[in-house]
Structures are given as C-alpha cells and as structure tokens.
Amino acid sequence: MAGHHEDQGAHAHGEHGHSDRFYWLVAGVLAVVTALEVGLFIVNEQHLIAKWLEVTLLLILSTIKGAAVVMYFMHLKGDAGVFKFVFLVPLAFATTLLLSFMALFSEHVGIAG
Amino acid sequence: MAIAERTAGTVSPPSVSVRPGWAGWLSTTDHKRIGIMYLVSAFVFFLIGGIEALLMRIQLGVPDNTFLTPDVYNQMFTMHGTTMIFLGLMPLNVGLGNYMVPLMIGARDMAFPRLNALSVWLFIFGGLMLYVSFFVGGAPNVGWFAYAPLTQKQFAPTSGVDYWIIGIGLTGVASIAGALNFIVTILNMRAPGMTLNRMPLFVWMQLIVAFILIFAFPVLTVATIQLLFDRHFGTRFFLPNLGGDAVLWQHLFWFFGHPEVYILILPTMGIISEVLPTFSRKPIFGYAFVAYSGVAIGFLGFLVWAHHMFAVGLGPLANAFFGAASFLIAVPTGVKIFNWLATMWQGSLHLTTAMLYAISFIGMFVIGGISGITLASPPINVQQTDSYYVVAHMHYVLFGGAIQGIFAGIFYWFPKMTGRMLDERLGKWQFWLMLISFNLTFFPMHLSGNEGMPRRIYTYEADMGWNLWNLMSTIGSLLLAVAFLIFLWNVLTSIRRGPIAPADPWDGATLEWAVSSPPPVYNFAVTPRVRSRRPLWDEKYPHLHEVNGSHEAPVARKGLLRDGFERETPEAMEPIHLPSPTYAPLIVSVGIMILGFGIIYLGDFGLIAASAMLVGLLIMAAGILSWVRISHVDSPHHAHHGI
Amino acid sequence: MSESSMTRPHAAAAHHTSLGVDNRKLGVWAFIGSETLFFATLITTYFVFAPVNRMRPDFQDPRKFLDIELTTVLASILLASSLTMVLALSASKRGDRRWFATWLLATVGLGLAFIGGQVYEFNHLYHEGLTLSSSLFGTTFFVLTGFHGTHVAIGVIWLLAVFFKVRAYPDSPENAMDVEIAGLYWHFVDLVWVAIFVLVYLI
Numbered sequence: 015m016a017g018h019h020e021d022q023g024a025h026a027h028g029e030h031g032h033s034d035r036f037y038w039l040v041a042g043v044l045a046v047v048t049a050l051e052v053g054l055f056i057v058n059e060q061h062l063i064a065k066w067l068e069v070t071l072l073l074i075l076s077t078i079k080g081a082a083v084v085m086y087f088m089h090l091k092g093d094a095g096v097f098k099f100v101f102l103v104p105l106a107f108a109t110t111l112l113l114s115f116m117a118l119f120s121e122h123v124g125i126a127g
Numbered sequence: 128m129a130i131a132e133r134t135a136g137t138v139s140p141p142s143v144s145v146r147p148g149w150a151g152w153l154s155t156t157d158h159k160r161i162g163i164m165y166l167v168s169a170f171v172f173f174l175i176g177g178i179e180a181l182l183m184r185i186q187l188g189v190p191d192n193t194f195l196t197p198d199v200y201n202q203m204f205t206m207h208g209t210t211m212i213f214l215g216l217m218p219l220n221v222g223l224g225n226y227m228v229p230l231m232i233g234a235r236d237m238a239f240p241r242l243n244a245l246s247v248w249l250f251i252f253g254g255l256m257l258y259v260s261f262f263v264g265g266a267p268n269v270g271w272f273a274y275a276p277l278t279q280k281q282f283a284p285t286s287g288v289d290y291w292i293i294g295i296g297l298t299g300v301a302s303i304a305g306a307l308n309f310i311v312t313i314l315n316m317r318a319p320g321m322t323l324n325r326m327p328l329f330v331w332m333q334l335i336v337a338f339i340l341i342f343a344f345p346v347l348t349v350a351t352i353q354l355l356f357d358r359h360f361g362t363r364f365f366l367p368n369l370g371g372d373a374v375l376w377q378h379l380f381w382f383f384g385h386p387e388v389y390i391l392i393l394p395t396m397g398i399i400s401e402v403l404p405t406f407s408r409k410p411i412f413g414y415a416f417v418a419y420s421g422v423a424i425g426f427l428g429f430l431v432w433a434h435h436m437f438a439v440g441l442g443p444l445a446n447a448f449f450g451a452a453s454f455l456i457a458v459p460t461g462v463k464i465f466n467w468l469a470t471m472w473q474g475s476l477h478l479t480t481a482m483l484y485a486i487s488f489i490g491m492f493v494i495g496g497i498s499g500i501t502l503a504s505p506p507i508n509v510q511q512t513d514s515y516y517v518v519a520h521m522h523y524v525l526f527g528g529a530i531q532g533i534f535a536g537i538f539y540w541f542p543k544m545t546g547r548m549l550d551e552r553l554g555k556w557q558f559w560l561m562l563i564s565f566n567l568t569f570f571p572m573h574l575s576g577n578e579g580m581p582r583r584i585y586t587y588e589a590d591m592g593w594n595l596w597n598l599m600s601t602i603g604s605l606l607l608a609v610a611f612l613i614f615l616w617n618v619l620t621s622i623r624r625g626p627i628a629p630a631d632p633w634d635g636a637t638l639e640w641a642v643s644s645p646p647p648v649y650n651f652a653v654t655p656r657v658r659s660r661r662p663l664w665d666e667k668y669p670h671l672h673e674v675n676g677s678h679e680a681p682v683a684r685k686g687l688l689r690d691g692f693e694r695e696t697p698e699a700m701e702p703i704h705l706p707s708p709t710y711a712p713l714i715v716s717v718g719i720m721i722l723g724f725g726i727i728y729l730g731d732f733g734l735i736a737a738s739a740m741l742v743g744l745l746i747m748a749a750g751i752l753s754w755v756r757i758s759h760v761d762s763p764h765h766a767h768h769g770i
Numbered sequence: 771m772s773e774s775s776m777t778r779p780h781a782a783a784a785h786h787t788s789l790g791v792d793n794r795k796l797g798v799w800a801f802i803g804s805e806t807l808f809f810a811t812l813i814t815t816y817f818v819f820a821p822v823n824r825m826r827p828d829f830q831d832p833r834k835f836l837d838i839e840l841t842t843v844l845a846s847i848l849l850a851s852s853l854t855m856v857l858a859l860s861a862s863k864r865g866d867r868r869w870f871a872t873w874l875l876a877t878v879g880l881g882l883a884f885i886g887g888q889v890y891e892f893n894h895l896y897h898e899g900l901t902l903s904s905s906l907f908g909t910t911f912f913v914l915t916g917f918h919g920t921h922v923a924i925g926v927i928w929l930l931a932v933f934f935k936v937r938a939y940p941d942s943p944e945n946a947m948d949v950e951i952a953g954l955y956w957h958f959v960d961l962v963w964v965a966i967f968v969l970v971y972l973i
C-alpha cells in the first residue's frame with residue numbers, strides 16, 4: 015500500500031499530496047529520535063555529560079518529534095493559516111504558563127508559598 | 128423593509144418542523160431560541176443572586192446584627208459571587224451573543240446547532256447542581272475564589288465545595304463548547320463580503336472573548352479537579368502540611384480569574400459599541416482601534432493575574448512586573464473610552480433607555496477603572512486588599528460596567544427578539560433609579576473600605592465608624608431591587624401588550640435590523656452580500672456614504688454597487704435547510720449531570736456513586752448515538768446544501 | 771446561498787465557508803488549542819512540585835519508580851498508532867475501504883495496548899508503594915498521566931464511533947472528514963505523550 019499518491023485536490027486546503035511512503039518515513043524518523051532520547055538517557059546515567067546539557071538535548075529531540083507529529087501527521091504544515099493560529103497561540107500561552115510558574119515558584123522550594 | 132418580508136413568497140419554507148410548546152424548547156437547535164433560553168435562565172439565576180445580596184445587605188445594614196448566622200452569611204457571599212459571575216453575567220452575554228451574532232454576520236445559525244443546545248443545557252444543569260447544595264448539607268462557604276486550604280475537607284466538611292466544583296465544571300464545559308461554537312461561527316460563517324474588518328464590534332468582542340475563554344477555562348478546570356482529588360482521593364496539591372501549596376491554587380485560580388473579568392466585560396463593551404453609534408447617528412469613531420484594543424486587552428489580560436495576590440508577598444520583582452502590566456492594560460481600555468466619547472461628540476444623540484445605559488456604562492466603568500488602577504499599585508493594594516474598597520471596585524466594573532452594558536443591549540435588542548417594544552417611560556424610571564441607587568449602594572464602600580472595613584465579615588461593632596456607610600449601602604441595595612422589579616414588570620407587560628416592533632425600530636446599521644422582528648427561523652431568506660461596515664445605513668442613506676464611509680469604500684472605487692449589501696433574489700433558489708430539532712443534547716447533558724453527582728459521592732459512597740456514574744455514562748452514550756444519527760441525516764451533503 | 775454554490779452547483783464537497791475550511795475541523799483544532807492549556811496546567815503543577823517532593827521526608831524518587839523500558843514501549847506504541855492513524859486517513863481519502871478498516875482498527879488496537887500498558891504500570895507502581903497520597907510525586911504523577919490515559923480512552927471510543935459510522939454509511943461524503951478530525955485528536959493525544967515522555971520520564 016505504500017506509495018499511493020492522493021490526488022483528489024477538491025478541498026481548498028488540507029490536501030498535501032503526501033504519500034504513504036512519506037508517512038512511514040516520518041514514523042521512522044520518530045522512532046530513531048525516540049531511540050536517541052532513550053539512549054542518551056541511559057548512557058548519561060554514568061554522568062558523561064552535564065545534566066543541563068542532557069536536558070537541553072532531550073528537549074531539542076522531543077521538540078523535533080512533536081513538530082514532526084504536528085506538521086506531517088496532523089498536516090499543519092501547509093494547511094490553512096487559521097489552524098496554525100488556533101493551535102500555536104494557545105501553545106504560546108501554555109509555554110508562558112509553564113515558564114512563568116517555574117520562575118514564580120523557583121524561590122519557594124520547600125515552603126508552602 | 129425587511130428582505131424577509133419582500134422575498135418571503137419566493138422562499139420554500141425551511142425544511143424543519145418546530146415542535147409545538149415545551150417540546151419545541153426542549154428539542155430546539157435554533158440559535159435564537161437557545162439565546163432566549165440562556166437569557167431567561169441566566170436572569171432567573173441573576174435574581175436569585177440578587178436576593179442573596181439583599182440578605183447580606185440587610186445583615187450589614189446595622190452593626191451587631193443577627194439576621195444571618197455567620198455560616199449562612201459565608202454561604203451567601205460565596206453563592207452570590209459564584210452565581211453572578213458564572214450563572215448571571217457570563218450566560219447573559221452568551222445569550223445575547225447567541226441570538227445576535229448569527230444575525231449580525233448574515234448566517235442562518237451557529238456553526239454547530241446541536242453543540243449549542245448542549246451548551247445551554249449544561250449551563251442550566253450546572254447552575255441547578257450548584258443550588259442543590261443548599262439542600263444536602265449546605266452551600267459552599269469558601270468565597271467565589273475558594274482559597275486553599277479552607278476548601279479542604281477538614282475545614283469545609285459539607286459537600287458544598289464539591290457541588291461548587293462540579294457545578295462550575297459543567298458550566299465550564301458549556302462555556303468551552305459555546306466558545307468553540309462562536310469561534311467557528313464568526314470566523315467561518317460570515318456572509319459574503321462580511322470581512323473581519325467589517326464585522327460589527329459586538330461580534331468582534333464575542334470572538335475575542337471566545338478565545339480568552341478556551342485558553343483560560345482549562346486552567347480553572349484542572350485546578351478544580353485537583354481540588355476534588357484533594358478532597359476525596361488522597362492527593363495533596365493544596366495541602367500545605369503535606370508539602371502541597373496553597374499559593375499554587377491562587378496562581379491557578381487567578382490565571383483564569385483575571386481573563387475571566389474580561390470575559391465578562393468585553394461583550395458589553397461590544398454592546399455599547401453598537402448602541403452608541405446607533406443613537407448618536409454617527410459611525411463608531413476609530414473602528415479599528417476599538418477592535419484591536421479588544422485584542423490587546425485579551426492578550427494583556429493573561430499577564431496580570433498576580434495583581435490579585437500582592438498580599439501574598441511574591442517579592443519585589445514579581446510585584447513590580449504584575450503591577451506594571453496591570454497599569455498597561457489601562458491603555459487599551461482608555462483607548463476604547465475615548466473612542467466612545469468621540470463617537471458621541473457632535474452626534475445627534477437620541478437618549479433612549481439603551482443609550483442612557485450605554486452612556487452611564489462609560490461613566491461608571493471609568494470610576495471602576497480608576498479604582499482598579501489604584502489597586503494595581505502593590506503598596507497601595509496592600510492597604511486596600513480584602514477591604515470594601517475592592518468590593519466597590521469590582522461592582523463599579525461589573526455592575527456599573529457589565530450589567531449596565533447588558534441592559535443597554537436588552538433595551539436595544541428586545542424589540543428584535545420579541546417583536547414588541549419595551550416601555551421607554553418605565554425604562555427611564557428604571558435607569559435613573561438604578562443609577563442613583565447603584566451609586567448609593569457602592570460608592571460608600573470606597574469609604575468604608577478606606578476606613579478599614581474588611582470584606583466578608585458578617586457583622587461589625589458599632590464604634591468602628593462604618594455605620595453610616597453601611598446603612599447607605601443597604602438602603603441603596605433595596606432601591607436597586609425596586610429598579611429590577613420595574614424592569615421585570617416592564618418585560619412581562621411589554622411582551623404581551625407592548626407596541627409591535629418594526630423590523631428596524633432604531634434605524635440601525637447592522638444586519639440584524641434587515642430582517643423582521645422577531646426574525647424568521649431561517650433568519651435570512653437570501654444570504655445578504657455585505658459591502659461595508661454599516662450595510663443598512665449605506666443602503667438607507669446612500670448620499671451619506673461618502674461622508675461616513677469614504678475611507679473604507681474600496682467598493683465605490685471599483686465601480687460596484689454603493690449599496691451596503693445586495694438583496695436581489697437569485698432566479699434559482701436553493702431550499703433552506705435548517706437542523707432538525709432533537710433531544711440528543713438534552714439527553715447527553717442529563718447523562719453528564721448524573722455522572723457529576725456520581726463523582727461528588729464517589730469518595731464516600733463508592734458503590735452507589737459508581738453505579739450512578741455508570742448510569743450517567745450509559746445515558747450519555749444513548750444521547751450521543753442519537754446525536755450521531757441525526758447529524759448524519761442533517762448533514763449538508765445528505766440534504767443538498769445549507770450552512 | 772453562497773457564490774460558489776450557486777455558480778458551481780455541487781462542486782465536490784465544497785462547503786462554502788468564509789475561510790474556506792471545514793467548520794468541524796476548525797472546531798477540533800480550536801478544541802485542541804484549549805486542551806493544550808489543560809495539559810500545560812497539569813504539567814506545570816508537576817514541575818512546581820518536583821523540587822518540593824525532593825526536599826520532603828516522604829520523598830519518592832521518580833527515577834527509582836519509573837521503568838524506562840516499559841515507558842519506551844508505551845511511547846513507541848503511541849507513535850506507531852499515529853502512523854496507522856494517518857495511513858487510515860490516507861486510505862479513506864482514496865476510498866480504499868479495506869485498508870482504511872485495517873489501519874483504523876490497528877490504531878484502536880494500539881490505543882488499547884497503550885491503556886493496558888498504563889494499567890499494568892499503575893498497578894506495578896501501586897505495589898511498589900507509589901500512590902496518590904504517598905508523596906507529591908505520586909500526587910502529581912498519577913493525576914497527570916491518568917488524565918492522559920483518560921484522553922487515550924476517549925480517543926479509542928471516538929475512533930470506534932467513526933469506524934462504525936463509516937461502516938453504517940459507507941458512501942457518505944463526510945467520511946473522510948470524520949476520520950480526519952478524529953485523527954487530529956488522536957495525534958494530539960500522542961503529542962501530549964511526547965511531552966510527558968520527555969518531561970516526566972526522561973528529565
């Protein structure tokens with residue numbers, strides 16, 4: 015079944031002409047990145063690299079994963095702008111929430127407030 | 128002059144049968160009926176909330192009073208706040224929006240009519256559940272913001288808090304579903320030519336509010352779920368003695384809570400942006416500024432939440448940030464105020480009741496805004512927080528602002544919704560009485576607050592120096608009640624005997640005035656084609672087009688019709704297809720409500736509660752099944768075409 | 771009613787909408803936006819309490835409890851289910867009923883496998899002494915991952931509903947969109963797991 019191209023371009027948006035082969039490829043990349051993540055985690059149990067570096071690398075890797083899911087599986091890449099708006103704006107709010115709460119609570123460790 | 132009238136003969140009647148009587152309401156999917164259901168039930172809740180307020184005012188009228196016990200007093204202020212915000216103001220705004228938004232953008236209904244019905248039912252059931260608490264051990268008594276750890280089981284042992292959680296949980300789901308509906312309707316169902324930049328400002332504000340809502344409510348939902356787990360399932364999110372954090376509750380609550388106040392006020396800002404131009408006989412001054420300052424307010428509204436928490440001691444950096452951000456919000460707010468003033472400037476003002484309310488909105492809202500600014504300064508706030516000064520502030524914005532704005536909207540749109548005019552003479556009595564008694568009630572609270580009277584005390588001693596202020600407030604509140612009774616009387620009599628309303632009683636500019644009053648089920652026989660921001664004015668007064676709208680008349684440049692919108696009947700008309708009535712949303716909401724009852728008692732009566740939950744889920748499943756079926760039958764492909 | 775539908779009657783599935791996108795798809799995307807904040811709040815709570823947990827006498831170390839192998843399997847299952855989901859959509863768009871049913875049911879199966887794995891994990895942790903009330907880690911971990919699991923379960927029900935609806939009305943032109951929006955939700959739930967996987971299990 016791989017290799018099938020879609021070519022009903024009836025809809026105004028949302029048709030991206032990705033083949034099944036392409037989806038398998040994306041899944042392959044996702045698998046490799048996941049393997050890298052887990053590998054990094056396991057290897058660095060010996061503290062080969064600094065913790066902050068490990069965390070940064072892990073965050074970068076999983077951002078790649080997330081972006082691939084959103085862009086290709088959810089077809090956000092190339093889809094109508096309004097979809098990007100209603101997803102990316104709350105994502106920005108969510109990030110703000112997380113970061114600002116971490117900042118606000120960073121000085122309060124161990125005491126309730 | 129309505130298109131509906133002129134073309135009615137050529138239209139095949141909509142392929143929908145409205146069931147008669149109660150069945151029609153229980154199974155409706157018509158946005159206009161749903162709007163009215165929102166308005167009526169919200170108004171009932173509003174009156175109940177008002178009675179709670181009166182009871183509190185009677186208790187506080189004189190010192191050392193024993194009219195209410197402390198515990199009942201606590202229940203009263205909790206229920207009053209929760210009711211007014213979640214069951215009064217929000218759904219009143221949603222109701223007006225539901226009725227008007229599709230009409231204003233030239234659509235036949237909301238994007239998801241069945242989801243719309245689900246929203247209204249969930250809101251009603253959520254409100255009822257909150258009130259069930261009175262009969263099963265006592266209403267919640269922890270304040271509308273339910274600070275931890277007071278809400279924990281050892282301090283609030285009755286199930287009041289649980290009903291609070293589930294009640295606002297249901298209304299929260301209703302709100303999110305409703306907001307999604309507004310977003311899709313407004314973005315995607317505008318009539319041809321109705322670009323974003325031509326949308327009525329009321330529609331703009333509803334759109335912004337819908338976005339605020341879907342971003343802010345999930346945070347409250349999570350916080351209340353965590354609270355529920357604390358109370359029943361052994362977690363410790365907000366239990367300081369076990370490492371939990373009471374301040375986290377405050378942060379989460381206000382991350383939702385401040386945007387929430389804009390959810391309440393922005394739609395009413397939209398209302399007066401419709402009312403002021405109509406009765407000033409002038410287009411709104413600075414349309415784009417009004418629209419985009421709304422967007423700015425929506426954004427900034429997410430960055431100021433901790434100004435409710437200055438007394439916590441967040442540290443100088445956080446205080447400075449949140450104080451400054453709060454000051455910043457005053458800028459877009461001020462922009463709007465000046466736009467409204469400039470709109471009235473040199474207009475020929477028609478002082479109808481709606482207009483009076485709109486004007487008085489500006490005045491009272493400015494007072495509330497100014498006290499807001501003072502509160503936003505951390506050092507000043509520490510003096511005034513938790514005092515009656517805050518109560519004064521919030522009521523100037525919520526009553527002087529939101530409620531008056533809603534009254535402007537009700538007097539403006541009542542003829543459209545019912546086909547009858549409200550009595551203007553009674554309306555003016557109501558307005559003046561309300562304005563005076565509102566100030567009599569709430570202005571003294573600035574003073575008692577500054578003299579140190581704390582919020583949420585059930586009584587005070589005679590020698591505190593607060594007696595006069597409190598007595599004034601209590602007298603004012605009783606007069607306010609009279610004003611509401613006048614309104615109720617006005618509605619009840621006018622709806623039967625009021626003068627018949629023409630399609631366009633106020634000489635309005637927006638599309639809802641193009642159809643009959645009340646509008647036909649299908650709203651528009653022919654979807655209008657919009658060519659400017661004020662389609663009706665441009666049509667009625669083509670010669671004014673240059674004066675009023677030349678800066679935005681690319682239409683004229685292109686040599687097209689100057690007309691505000693087109694209303695010719697095309698030769699071949701497609702049948703109008705409207706969603707069929709269905710009980711499915713009602714059934715699903717009943718299921719969800721039963722599920723909610725189950726959740727409340729799951730911790731204490733595991734087996735019974737679990738079976739109730741199961742029953743709820745089964746009812747939900749049945750409802751969803753019939754929902755899917757009817758939506759398939761109704762789908763546009765199935766029955767040709769129709770929005 | 772709209773220009774396109776009057777001049778070009780019945781252009782295939784061309785709903786006329788202001789933005790030219792499907793109403794339901796827009797609604798689901800906006801819903802996903804809202805859900806983003808739902809999970810962000812849960813994750814935020816987890817992070818606020820992580821350092822507090824570490825300083826408490828009843829501290830329970832996530833690293834001691836969480837089993838990286840099991841989690842990796844679960845993460846792979848969900849990622850694989852995203853692949854089968856998108857293949858189901860692709861089959862549905864080209865009208866290939868057999869492959870559509872295969873891939874969709876595969877997705878459902880993987881979803882069920884994930885839930886099963888999570889039940890196993892929770893059970894295991896419980897016996898190791900990690901509960902909702904054993905520590906701040908227990909409190910935050912179970913509520914966060916539990917709500918994710920609930921979303922997976924809802925997703926499974928949604929997918930099954932789509933499967934049966936498509937079976938009942940095989941020729942409905944709505945089918946592709948039904949599949950697409952259920953898929954969007956499904957991928958989103960997967961996306962949340964991508965975040966939880968790294969933030970809770972790896973960091």
Ligand code: HEM
Nearest residue numbers: 388392434435453457496499500502503512513517521524
């Ligand atoms: C100029 C804009 C505004 C500013 C700077 C502002 C500032 C503040 C501050 C600092 C507080 C906290 C007072 C305290 O508890 O110590 C407060 C409370 C409050 N504000 Fe505003 N406000 C503004 C506008 C509004 C608007 C437009 C509304 C609603 C429509 C509103 C509704 C409320 C409510 C309900 C409370 C009390 C919440 C409670 O403690 O129960 N405010 N405001």
Ligand SMILES: [Cu+2]
Nearest residue numbers: 385388434435
């Ligand atoms: Cu605020």
